[in-house]
Amino acid sequence: MMTHIPKILITGVNGQVGFELQRALAPLGSLLPISRSQLDLTDGASIVALLDDLKPDIIVNPAAYTAVDKAEADQETARAVNAVAPDLMAQWVEANGALLVHYSTDYVFDGNQAHAYIEEDDVHPQSVYGLTKQQGEVAIIKATKRHVILRTSWVFGAYGNNFLKTMLRLAAERDALSIVNDQIGSPTSASLIADVTAHIVRDYIAFGEEFIDECTGLFHLTASGESSWHEYAQYVVGLAEHLGVELKVKAKDIKGIPSSAYPTPAKRPMNSRLNTDKIKAVFDLHLPSWQEGVFHAIHMIRNNK
Numbered sequence: 001m002m003t004h005i006p007k008i009l010i011t012g013v014n015g016q017v018g019f020e021l022q023r024a025l026a027p028l029g030s031l032l033p034i035s036r037s038q039l040d041l042t043d044g045a046s047i048v049a050l051l052d053d054l055k056p057d058i059i060v061n062p063a064a065y066t067a068v069d070k071a072e073a074d075q076e077t078a079r080a081v082n083a084v085a086p087d088l089m090a091q092w093v094e095a096n097g098a099l100l101v102h103y104s105t106d107y108v109f110d111g112n113q114a115h116a117y118i119e120e121d122d123v124h125p126q127s128v129y130g131l132t133k134q135q136g137e138v139a140i141i142k143a144t145k146r147h148v149i150l151r152t153s154w155v156f157g158a159y160g161n162n163f164l165k166t167m168l169r170l171a172a173e174r175d176a177l178s179i180v181n182d183q184i185g186s187p188t189s190a191s192l193i194a195d196v197t198a199h200i201v202r203d204y205i206a207f208g209e210e211f212i213d214e215c216t217g218l219f220h221l222t223a224s225g226e227s228s229w230h231e232y233a234q235y236v237v238g239l240a241e242h243l244g245v246e247l248k249v250k251a252k253d254i255k256g257i258p259s260s261a262y263p264t265p266a267k268r269p270m271n272s273r274l275n276t277d278k279i280k281a282v283f284d285l286h287l288p289s290w291q292e293g294v295f296h297a298i299h300m301i302r303n304n305k
């Protein structure tokens with residue numbers, strides 16, 4: 001049990017997960033929200049100087065280079081943000097007896113396996129984004145035991161940019177929509193990721209070194225259930241229709257297409273499904289369906305219009 005109010009540093013606070021973390025972690029300690037304007041994560045020396053100055057008990061690091069296609073032509077920046085910055089945070093945490101909570105992605109896998117991936121499955125990234133995220137995982141695991149890495153997938157929320165909001169926009173603007181139907185995964189809300197993070201951080205605050213010995217490591221965290229991007233788009237647009245949002249494209253008219261018909265600079269995995277048995281068992285959690293998260297986000301977006 002910590003004898004003082006824990007200082008919790010959060011990076012990437014203008015991102016989807018960083019935004020929700022400020023809500024979910026608020027009851028657990030004194031927050032140090034850090035945006036890009038306060039700390040550029042490509043500047044390693046500044047990262048260490050800021051940590052030495054603020055001395056957080058817990059670093060929660062959702063900041064990342066997440067532009068998957070853009071990363072193909074910008075490997076250096078992606079590596080700095082996704083691999084070097086987390087490495088420096090992990091080294092600092094090790095030297096100062098803190099905890100690092102970090103996030104990774106389904107895109108570390110090639111997606112060629114038929115069943116959902118477990119934490120121990122071999123990684124084989126197919127994109128620069130996936131590769132640099134994998135390098136971040138490896139660096140953290142090498143630098144310190146004092147980490148929790150949450151691998152998640154297909155993140156959406158009312159705040160920030162994501163596929164769900166792109167679909168609402170395109171369905172309102174365009175006359176037709178074609179979406180890939182052969183990539184399968186689990187759309188996961190930023191608020192679920194933030195809430196689960198809060199449960200984990202609370203356990204660390206309560207149990208300290210016992211937590212470090214028994215609960216740290218790599219975990220898969222997604223909503224329950226699975227979907228193709230096409231089925232997900234249909235669900236989003238169908239729900240918006242049901243709520244009376246004016247759209248040019250109806251859910252039933254969204255066309256399913258193979259990945260080969262939608263060429264992108266970065267290759268995405270066909271199977272993005274992550275097995276979440278470990279996180280549910282270790283932290284005694286129930287993970288709601290992806291549809292519940294979408295329902296909540298669409299209501300929030302609609303009420304903000």
Ligand SMILES: NC(=O)C1=CN([C@@H]2O[C@H](COP(=O)(O)OP(=O)(O)OC[C@H]3O[C@@H](n4cnc5c(N)ncnc54)[C@H](OP(=O)(O)O)[C@@H]3O)[C@@H](O)[C@H]2O)C=CC1
Pocket residue numbers: 012013014015016017018035036039040041042061062063064065066081102103104105106133151152153154155156160161190
């Ligand atoms: N989005 C997704 O679908 C998925 C995400 N993940 C992982 O989850 C985590 C959270 O993702 P999410 O919240 O969606 O990401 P977002 O893209 O919404 O947010 C990322 C944040 O990182 C910040 N950032 C990027 N580069 C720098 C930099 N050089 N210096 C400082 N800050 C920087 C961005 O700042 P700014 O706002 O100024 O651009 C942004 O606020 C990441 O680790 C990501 O890899 C995993 C699976 C799926």
Ligand SMILES: Cc1cn([C@H]2C[C@H](O)[C@@H](COP(=O)(O)OP(=O)(O)O[C@H]3O[C@@H](C)C(=O)[C@@H](O)[C@H]3O)O2)c(=O)[nH]c1=O
Pocket residue numbers: 066067068104105106107152153154155162163166178179180183229262264268
């Ligand atoms: C816009 C659009 C996309 N697509 C396809 C392309 C792609 O295969 C899929 C999703 O497209 P996006 O570019 O939005 O998704 P993408 O940026 O690849 O999303 C990924 O982001 C990173 C950060 C992660 O970690 C992953 O878990 C995943 O969420 O939908 C269509 O088929 N039609 C369309 O009109």
Ligand SMILES: [Mg+2]
Pocket residue numbers: 066067068
């Ligand atoms: Mg994207």
